[in-house]
Structure formats: structure tokens, C-alpha cells
Amino acid sequence: MKITSTSCICPVLVCLCFVQRCYGTTHHSSIKGTRNQTKHIEGETEVHHRPKRGWVWNQFFVLEEHMGPDPQYVGKLHSNSDKGDGSVKYILTGEGAGTIFIIDDTTGDIHSTKSLDREQKTHYVLHAQAIDRRTNKPLEPESEFIIKVQDINDNAPKFTDGPYIVTVPEMSDMGTSVLQVTATDADDPTYGNSARVVYSILQGQPYFSVDPKTGVIRTALHNMDREAREHYSVVIQAKDMAGQVGGLSGSTTVNITLTDVNDNPPRFPQKHYQLYVPESAQVGSAVGKIKANDADTGSNADMTYSIIDGDGVGIFSISTDKETREGILSLKKPLNYEKKKSYTLNIEGANTHLDFRFSHLGPFKDATMLKIIVGDVDEPPLFSMPSYVMEVYENAKIGTVVGTVLAQDPDSANSLVRYFIDYNAEDDRFFNIDANTGTIKTTKVLDREETPWYNITVAASENDNPSLLSHVTVGIRVLDVNDNPPELAREYDIVVCENSKPGQVIHTISATDKDDFANGPRFSFFLDEHLSINPNFTLKDNEDNTASILTRRRRFSRTIQDVYYLPIMISDGGIPSLSSSSTLTIRVCACERDGRVRTCHAEAFLSSAGLSTGALIAILLCVVILLAIVVLFITLRRSKKEPLIISEEDVRENVVTYDDEGGGEEDTEAFDITALRNPSAAEELKYRRDIRPEVKLTPRHQTLSTLESIDVQEFIKQRLAEADLDPSVPPYDSLQTYAYEGQRSEAGSISSLDSATTQSDQDYQYLGDWGPEFKKLAELYGEIESERTT
Numbered sequence: 001m002k003i004t005s006t007s008c009i010c011p012v013l014v015c016l017c018f019v020q021r022c023y024g025t026t027h028h029s030s031i032k033g034t035r036n037q038t039k040h041i042e043g044e045t046e047v048h049h050r051p052k053r054g055w056v057w058n059q060f061f062v063l064e065e066h067m068g069p070d071p072q073y074v075g076k077l078h079s080n081s082d083k084g085d086g087s088v089k090y091i092l093t094g095e096g097a098g099t100i101f102i103i104d105d106t107t108g109d110i111h112s113t114k115s116l117d118r119e120q121k122t123h124y125v126l127h128a129q130a131i132d133r134r135t136n137k138p139l140e141p142e143s144e145f146i147i148k149v150q151d152i153n154d155n156a157p158k159f160t161d162g163p164y165i166v167t168v169p170e171m172s173d174m175g176t177s178v179l180q181v182t183a184t185d186a187d188d189p190t191y192g193n194s195a196r197v198v199y200s201i202l203q204g205q206p207y208f209s210v211d212p213k214t215g216v217i218r219t220a221l222h223n224m225d226r227e228a229r230e231h232y233s234v235v236i237q238a239k240d241m242a243g244q245v246g247g248l249s250g251s252t253t254v255n256i257t258l259t260d261v262n263d264n265p266p267r268f269p270q271k272h273y274q275l276y277v278p279e280s281a282q283v284g285s286a287v288g289k290i291k292a293n294d295a296d297t298g299s300n301a302d303m304t305y306s307i308i309d310g311d312g313v314g315i316f317s318i319s320t321d322k323e324t325r326e327g328i329l330s331l332k333k334p335l336n337y338e339k340k341k342s343y344t345l346n347i348e349g350a351n352t353h354l355d356f357r358f359s360h361l362g363p364f365k366d367a368t369m370l371k372i373i374v375g376d377v378d379e380p381p382l383f384s385m386p387s388y389v390m391e392v393y394e395n396a397k398i399g400t401v402v403g404t405v406l407a408q409d410p411d412s413a414n415s416l417v418r419y420f421i422d423y424n425a426e427d428d429r430f431f432n433i434d435a436n437t438g439t440i441k442t443t444k445v446l447d448r449e450e451t452p453w454y455n456i457t458v459a460a461s462e463n464d465n466p467s468l469l470s471h472v473t474v475g476i477r478v479l480d481v482n483d484n485p486p487e488l489a490r491e492y493d494i495v496v497c498e499n500s501k502p503g504q505v506i507h508t509i510s511a512t513d514k515d516d517f518a519n520g521p522r523f524s525f526f527l528d529e530h531l532s533i534n535p536n537f538t539l540k541d542n543e544d545n546t547a548s549i550l551t552r553r554r555r556f557s558r559t560i561q562d563v564y565y566l567p568i569m570i571s572d573g574g575i576p577s578l579s580s581s582s583t584l585t586i587r588v589c590a591c592e593r594d595g596r597v598r599t600c601h602a603e604a605f606l607s608s609a610g611l612s613t614g615a616l617i618a619i620l621l622c623v624v625i626l627l628a629i630v631v632l633f634i635t636l637r638r639s640k641k642e643p644l645i646i647s648e649e650d651v652r653e654n655v656v657t658y659d660d661e662g663g664g665e666e667d668t669e670a671f672d673i674t675a676l677r678n679p680s681a682a683e684e685l686k687y688r689r690d691i692r693p694e695v696k697l698t699p700r701h702q703t704l705s706t707l708e709s710i711d712v713q714e715f716i717k718q719r720l721a722e723a724d725l726d727p728s729v730p731p732y733d734s735l736q737t738y739a740y741e742g743q744r745s746e747a748g749s750i751s752s753l754d755s756a757t758t759q760s761d762q763d764y765q766y767l768g769d770w771g772p773e774f775k776k777l778a779e780l781y782g783e784i785e786s787e788r789t790t
Contacts, residue, residue, distance in 0.1 A: 482574025522573025
């Protein structure tokens with residue numbers, strides 16, 4: 001089978017198609033079938049036999065973007081088995097078969113039903129086969145062929161990276177490369193000129209040019225100056241078909257900025273300047289500014305200022321403000337209008353970053369002259385020194401002169417000056433100053449050990465203008481005098497062992513002195529000469545501001561004496577020397593053989609008994625708890641005793657355990673003293689205490705006569721004997737108290753002891769008139785009165 005195509009649009013392709021149709025083969029064809037050939041025999045020529053073709057095919061071409069109303073004819077399939085009777089059926093399979101490409105199964109004609117785009121797909125791979133229409137059996141094997149989409153110029157060039165932003169230094173040489181732009185064309189670069197692009201410049205001439213083939217943009221002028229023009233907008237066009245008429249084109253914009261170089265020196269706007277500075281200007285302060293202009297930018301415009309010469313070189317200094325690029329003029333020394341009224345300075349401004357390519361443009365620096373006029377002002381007084389240091393001894397008398405300060409008016413008027421000390425509100429005023437002379441004196445007694453140094457501020461003002469003040473610092477050092485005796489450095493705990501030997505050092509002591517070094521640390525230690533020699537201890541001065549305590553005898557005993565006292569004397573090295581006395585306490589302790597202290601005082605007893613302090617405390621707590629239990633038990637037993645009178649109505653007189661004379665009527669715990677008042681009736685009144693007694697009232701005069709005839713002492717002894725022999729008494733001690741008032745007085749007794757045996761004539765009705773507070777008392781006595789009446 002052979003494949004024929006009519007899609008040949010150029011003469012070469014027409015010839016190929018003609019050959020293809022006439023002879024059925026090209027250099028692209030593949031032949032499937034049998035081939036008969038003989039092998040090359042040595043000495044003989046090789047003979048080739050033309051094989052019999054059965055299935056021939058070729059590449060097909062189809063134009064893209066076909067817009068005709070009818071399907072586009074692609075080509076024709078034909079089999080040698082096809083006799084034209086319609087018995088052969090052609091089948092097409094593969095990419096786009098049945099959708100894009102259709103085949104007439106009888107004639108083998110192939111058509112394209114859709115408009116194709118080469119930029120989306122360049123070729124299609126299909127398979128063709130011829131079968132017997134009646135048997136559906138293949139007449140020839142299936143073969144593969146390709147349909148290529150033939151390109152047309154339907155895509156314009158595009159700049160994918162535009163628009164562009166680029167910089168180039170100013171003053172660059174002509175032809176300096178700026179940027180290379182590239183346009184892409186989606187058409188087939190292997191077919192025709194559809195993808196052949198050339199570049200041209202539409203806008204930006206005559207400053208820039210572009211290479212038509214490479215797209216490289218270059219400068220087209222010499223020495224392009226940024227200060228004249230900084231920004232350029234260049235439009236570049238790319239056109240296909242090699243720029244021929246009918247070609248498609250695209251454009252892009254390239255924004256070019258000229259970057260700065262140091263091609264401009266600094267320039268001062270004026271050659272002469274004048275500046276006014278008052279003489280009161282503070283040293284170190286800025287008094288003026290000056291600036292040179294530079295047309296460059298960035299680091300190319302950086303400059304420094306300096307004073308070249310002039311009579312004010314030592315008075316003024318200049319520095320550079322990097323932000324504003326200004327020269328800051330500062331004052332190095334104070335100005336004095338009375339001494340010099342004007343100064344002249346030559347100031348230079350120079351670039352710091354030079355480009356030697358442009359050194360021919362001139363020196364990159366400029367100079368100007370500055371005249372400074374000093375202004376006269378009324379100045380405050382000026383002290384003769386910036387600060388003063390004075391000295392005074394401590395304990396000096398009030399009014400002692402410490403020193404003198406001096407200030408003068410620097411102006412030509414030379415006004416008088418007054419002085420005063422600038423105190424804070426909370427400061428203690430230890431000094432004062434003479435307002436006219438500036439002499440400083442003490443107002444209090446100074447103590448160096450409390451405050452060794454004083455800082456005061458002295459102010460001076462003119463009499464004519466008190467608002468103008470000047471200040472100076474005065475430091476006053478308080479000098480030391482020997483006014484503090486030495487003392488022991490600390491409280492010493494000195495221990496001597498019981499097994500000490502004579503001459504043994506048991507401790508080393510030192511001393512301190514509040515006075516200065518000159519009056520203090522040369523200490524001397526010695527015993528008081530007015531006391532008798534200590535037989536137990538002595539003192540040795542080590543001559544290094546320390547002293548050693550030594551023993552005088554062998555062995556000490558805690559049982560005989562556990563504490564010793566050693567009076568010592570300490571003197572300092574001041575003039576005159578001061579001394580003090582102290583007493584050292586020395587404890588006697590038991591020590592190990594190596595000198596380590598084992599126990600002292602009561603601890604030795606505890607150690608010998610084998611009990612620790614904690615164990616003793618525990619034993620004491622147990623004893624206290626047992627005593628508390630016993631006391632509580634006794635208290636509870638006593639509280640359970642039955643009362644002597646079981647009825648509230650029993651009004652017998654009782655003796656209570658108060659310290660007052662007589663007893664209360666409600667107290668039934670005391671002993672009934674009726675028998676004591678009437679001893680003769682004691683035998684008759686022996687009754688049980690657990691039942692209410694029947695008391696028989698006796699006339700008062702009978703009772704009094706009986707008391708006078710009975711010996712009370714004998715009666716008490718009798719009752720004591722009965723109590724000791726009575727087997728029915730309780731099994732615990734009982735305390736019975738008896739009292740005897742003696743003979744009655746002429747004024748009568750105020751006791752209520754006779755109230756139980758005598759009738760009372762008292763009328764208690766008035767208690768009802770005392771108010772509700774005495775209502776209960778009135779009811780109580782009313783009931784008693786009614787019982788008596790009954």
C-alpha cells in the first residue's frame with residue numbers, strides 16, 4: 001500500500017510529492033515485505049534484486065490554523081490489494097483518529113476536521129491498516145506514520161522579562177553596554193523566517209542604541225551627565241520575518257537611570273562669612289554652622305571641614321555633621337570681649353571619596369573665610385580657681401577660719417562681689433562664709449570619725465546684678481586629732497585548759513582605734529601597775545599591735561574556780577597618747593591532750609553523768625506532767641465533797657475560808673460556829689451533816705452568859721480529840737477552823753453570827769422601793785420573813 005499526499009506548497013515539495021506518487025518511495029519511506037539479495041562472494045560483484053512492495057507510507061503535512069469551510073485534505077492510503085471493487089477497508093487509529101483526522105474506509109482519503117495549532121502540538125502519530133471487508137482479516141500488517149503540523153507566522157515576538165529597570169554610571173564612554181533584551185517567538189524556528197527576530201529602538205535616541213541581532217542596548221553619547229538628566233525611558237521593538245514587511249512585532253520599555261560618580265567638587269556659596277558669638281558662650285558648645293554645596297549624591301557628596309589657618313585656630317574647632325553635611329563650629333576656649341573682640345578663620349571643605357578618573361575636572365575642595373565677632377555681655381563673677389581644697393582640725397572651736405575663696409567681676413565695670421554658701425534644705429550647716437571677704441568659718445564642732453570630708457558649694461554674685469551667679473566647689477578635709485582611746489577589737493572568749501603549763505600562750509588579742517593611722521595603730525598592751533601582780537596570768541606585748549595571754553602557774557581546777565578576770569591596759573601611738581582599760585574573762589575548761597576544749601562549766605557534769613542536755617529536758621518535762629496530773633486529781637477529789645447544808649433554806653451561820661470577818665449566808669462548806677458561840681449546847685447539837693438539822697433558838701441573853709462561863713481553849717482541845725478518835729470521819733485530813741471574837745463591846749457587834757439564833761427586827765419592805773434591780777432580793781427576804789412569821 002502506498003500513501004500519497006497533495007499537501008505540497010513549495011516547488012521542492014511538489015517535486016517530492018510527484019516522485020512520491022509516481023514511484024511510491026522517498027528517503028523517509030519504510031518498506032515492509034520480503035527482500036531477496038545474494039551475499040557478496042569473494043571475487044564476485046554483489047547483485048541486488050528489487051523487492052516486491054506490499055505496504056508503502058510517508059510523512060503527511062497539514063497546515064496549522066486552517067480556516068476553510070471544508071475539512072482540510074491531508075493525504076491518501078492505498079493498498080496493492082485494492083482492486084477498486086470496494087473489497088478493501090481502510091482503518092485509521094492513533095492520536096486524533098476519528099476526532100481530528102477521519103478516513104474514507106473505501107478510498108483511503110484522510111481529512112483534518114479541526115484547525116490545528118503547531119505551538120500546542122507539532123505532530124501526530126497514527127496507525128493504518130487494510131482489511132478484507134468480507135472476512136475482516138488484515139490484508140497487510142499495521143504500519144505507523146506521522147502527520148506533521150506545518151507552521152505559519154501566527155505568533156508575534158514577546159519580551160517575557162519586561163519592562164526592565166537598569167542603571168548605568170554617568171560619564172560612561174560611548175558604546176558602554178547597558179542591558180541585553182531577548183524576545184521569544186513561538187513559531188517554528190526551523191521553517192521559514194517566522195521565528196527570526198530583529199531588534200530596533202523606537203524611543204531613546206540619540207542617547208542609546210540597540211544591536212538588531214543580539215538586543216544589546218548601549219550608550220550612544222559621550223559623557224552623559226546625571227546632574228543634567230538622570231532618568232531615560234527607552235522603547236525596544238522585536239519583529240519577526242527578519243524585519244520584513246508583514247512580520248509581527250512586540251515591544252518593551254527599558255527604564256535607564258544614570259548613577260552618580262564624584263565628578264563635581266564642593267563649592268561654598270560665598271567667599272566671606274561673618275558670625276556673631278557672645279563672650280558668655282560655654283566652652284564645648286556649638287556657636288555656628290557653615291555648609292558647602294556638592295551636586296553629587298550619596299557618598300560622592302561626603303566631605304570634611306577643617307580650619308586651615310587664622311588667629312582663632314586655638315579658640316575654635318570645626319566638625320562635620322554626616323547627616324546634613326554641615327560644618328559645626330564649636331568653642332574650645334572661653335571668649336573675653338575685654339581681651340579680644342574678633343577672630344578670623346579660613347575654612348576648607350573637601351570630598352572624602354575621590355574618583356581619579358575625573359581628577360582633571362579640578363581640585364575637589366573649596367575654601368572660604370569666616371570672621372567671628374565677639375559680643376560683649378555682663379558676665380558673672382569669676383573665681384580665681386576652678387575648685388578649692390581646705391583643711392581644718394576636728395574638735396576646732398566654733399568660728400575657726402577654714403580658708404578664703406576669691407572671685408572678681410571680669411567686666412570692665414569691676415563690680416563688688418558678694419559670697420554665700422549654696423545649701424540644700426536638708427543639709428546640716430557646719431560652715432558659713434563672710435559675704436564680703438569670702439572667708440569660710442566653722443559653725444559647729446567637727447568630728448573626723450563621723451564625717452572626714454565636707455563638700456560645699458560657694459556662689460558669688462555681683463552687687464549690681466544679683467541674678468548673675470557663678471559657683472565653685474570647696475572640699476574641706478577634717479584633720480585628725482587623737483581624741484579616741486584604743487579598745488579591744490572584739491569580745492574575746494578566752495579559755496584556759498585545766499592541764500595548762502606555766503608560760504603557755506592561751507590567746508592572742510588585738511585592738512582598734514577610731515582615730516587616723518597617725519594617732520592609732522601603734523598600740524601598747526600592759527597590765528595595770530596599780531594592781532597587785534596577777535598570780536595566774538600575765539600579758540606579753542608582741543609589738544605588732546597584738547598581745548598574748550600567758551599562764552603563770554601549772555594546772556587549773558574548775559571545781560575550785562571556773563572563771564578568772566584579767567584587767568589590761570591599751571595605749572595608742574598618738575600625741576598625746578591615750579589609753580583605756582579592759583577586763584578579759586578567762587574560763588577554765590577540760591581539754592584533750594592536744595589542747596582541744598572538751599567541756600566547760602555545767603557541761604562537764606552532764607558528760608560525767610552520761611546524759612545529754614536533750615535527755616535532761618525530757619526528764620524535766622515528764623516530772624512536770626506528773627505533778628500536773630497529781631494536782632488535777634486532788635482538785636477533782638475536793639470538788640466532790642458533799643456540802644454541809646443541803647437546803648437553800650438553811651440559814652445557819654457558817655465560817656467561810658475568806659480573809660474577811662464573818663461568813664456568807666450561802667456558804668455551806670465552812671464549819672458551823674454555832675457550837676463555838678454556845679459551847680454548853682455542843683453535846684446536844686451533835687447531828688448528822690447529811691440531813692437538815694432542827695435548830696432550837698435560844699434567847700440571846702442566855703447565850704451571852706454561857707459564853708462568858710466557858711473556856712473556849714478547852715472546848716477546842718476537846719473537839720480536836722474527838723476528831724482524832726472518831727472512826728466515822730472521812731479517810732483524808734480535814735481542816736476545821738475556829739474563831740473567837742472575845743468579849744462583846746459596848747458598841748455592839750456588826751457580825752451576823754447571831755442571826756441564826758436570834759430574831760431579827762429588820763423590816764425588808766423598803767427593798768421593793770429600790771426598783772427592778774432589787775426585785776429578786778425583795779422577794780427572797782419577803783419569803784424568809786413569811787417563813788419566820790409562820
